[in-house]
Amino acid sequence: MYRVVGPSGPACEISFEYSENPNPSFVDKPVTFTVSPDDASEDTVRGALKACMTGRTGKYQCGGPLFEQLTYGAPAYASLEYGGDGPLPCGTPVEVDGEPLYPMPKDGQWGYVNRDGDWKIPPQWNRAGDFHEGRAIVGGRNAWGIIDRDGEAIVAPEHASDVDGRPPFTTYSEGCTVANIFTDTSQPAFFLDRDGKAYWRDQRPEGLAKLDIAEFGSFSEGLAWFQIGSVVDEQHGWIDASGEIAIAPDFANSGDFNGGLAPASLEDHDQFGFISPDGRLQLPRKWTLDGAQPFSEGLAQVSTGAFEIAFMDSNDFAFHDVTLSDEDTGPPVRAEIEAAGAFHDGLAPVDVEYDDTREFGYMNQHGEMVFVPDRLDGITVCDARLRPEFHNGLVRLVVADNGESCGDEAYLDGAPAYEAAHYVYLDTLGHVALRQAK
Incomplete structure (x- = not known):
């Protein structure tokens, strides 16, 4: 308080x-x-x-x-093996063999199942994240760690989360995760490799050592953004894996590179655009966007004005609204985009509004609604506000046990059990692929 x-x-x-x-x-x-x-x-x-x-x-x-x-004050909660102060083992995507594994709760704890629902890692954690590059974040509260696909700890589950209560590790990308561990002493952001070794925790490369870096982003296409200063006067730039500054911190906002483009905004105003790895504006021709998210599968969410959301491809605007069938009358309608997530497996979560009606569903890359979960037989979504995204061909949703009412619980924290709801995984056609047993 x-x-x-x-x-x-x-x-x-x-x-x-x-x-x-x-x-x-x-x-x-x-x-x-x-x-x-x-x-x-x-x-x-x-x-x-x-x-x-x-x-x-x-x-x-x-x-x-x-x-x-x-x-x-007191020492840190836990220690990590130190990897070094030099170049990072990051910046190259990691391919992992084996079938996809999906978080699934049972008896109040999370484990992992395959697409057939067979248990591959027994339930044993209060929270569990998706696997990325063969690594997943597990734990909860002040005991977060990282596991491999066998369920073995790469980083022991003994690290405290940050002030916001989220895990202190980002999902793995191009061989590394960013760690923001909250301890009894100051812990600047640093990197962990796939073996759990820490880099730049005690000392950063010469070109970064004198900068007051508050945050690092994950590596994407060989570059990672960094933030200097506070929320009020922050500056953003990008580094490569050697620790060299690839793009000077001349921007007020930054994001991940995808398809050779990254969202950014200038320091002297709040208008956004997309830059190339040389730091030059590429899309649109001028800094005219009110907001921009990173590209994913060739499309990026942008804001063109107050409460105005659209999607762009690498050349121009792709679509400003979503086509879907009216549940009552049948003919297609055009619906305004209220909020949306990123594209994965060809679909993105989206909140739309038309004729005073609001719906949550999944759209394709042409701006067409593929399915609305609440229209499916026996499905009422309880965590639509989170706009869950697809991963490895499935999306995980919290749905009402009785198919109608979610009750008064809050469904925002990834708990392994709820009184009136359970987890399901839907495929890209809206079919139930996996369901939590209660």
């Missing part, structure tokens, strides 16, 4: 403290920081808090018992 303490010179002082936390030593110990009253948005407050909790005090005048404990 937090409270506004009052003015501190021209700034506003805010105090935050945990009422509960997996680490009891954090509870009831305030951390204080200051923000400008002219920019006291939720993002600014969260950014200031994260800066204090990870030792990047910046201009926030961090203080208080919890800040001192985090900065000068």
Whole structure:
């Protein structure tokens, strides 16, 4: 919880403290920081808090018992084998043999099954993520780790998550994951290879050592974005696996490269576009977009104005709305895109609205709705707000046990069990491929 303490010179002082936390030593110990009253948005407050909790005090005048404990206090929860300070073993996609494995809960714990529903890794974790490049993030709360396809720990499940409560590791991409481990001492972002060895944890390459890097992105097409500074005055650029700056930090936003293009925005205004690996704007011809997401399977979600979403290909706009059949009358209708996810296996999740009707479904790369889960027999989706994306040919959804009502539970945290709902996997035609046994 937090409270506004009052003015501190021209700034506003805010105090935050945990009422509960997996680490009891954090509870009831305030951390204080200051923000400008002219920019006291939720993002600014969260950014200031994260800066204090990870030792990047910046201009926030961090203080208080919890800040001192985090900065000068106890040792980290867990150690990692150190790989080195030099070039990263990242930047090249990793091909993995073997059948796809899918997270599935049983008796309150997560394990992994194959497409036939046979157990390949027994249930044993509170949370479990999808496999990427033969590695998956498992654990929960302050005990996250990384496993291989045999269920063996590559990184022991003993690492605390960050302030936001998410896993401290990103999904693997091109041989590495980014680690943002939250411990009793400051832990800057660093990289882990597929063997769980840490790189750049203690020291970064010469070209990066003097930069106040707050975040790294995953490697994609040989490059990874990085962020300098706080939420308010952040700067973004890209590095290669050797640690050399490939694109100077002259941008206010950044994203992953895909198909030779990455989303970015300029520092002096909020307009977005897509750049090439040389840092030059390629699409559109001017910085005219209000927002942009990375490309996936040849398409990228963009914002063209307030509440206006479209998809672009590498040349121009592909579509601004979605075609679907009206459930009552049958004829196709054009529906506005309210929100959407990325394309995988040829489909992307999308929220649409038409004639005061809102629906969640999966569209193809032509802007055509392929199926709406809630229209399927016996299916009522409980976690549509998360807009789950396809992976390895299937998408995992939480659906109502009785096919009609989800009850009053929250379905946003990936819990292994719910009172009134269970998990199913649908294929790209909307058929149930796997179902959780209850």
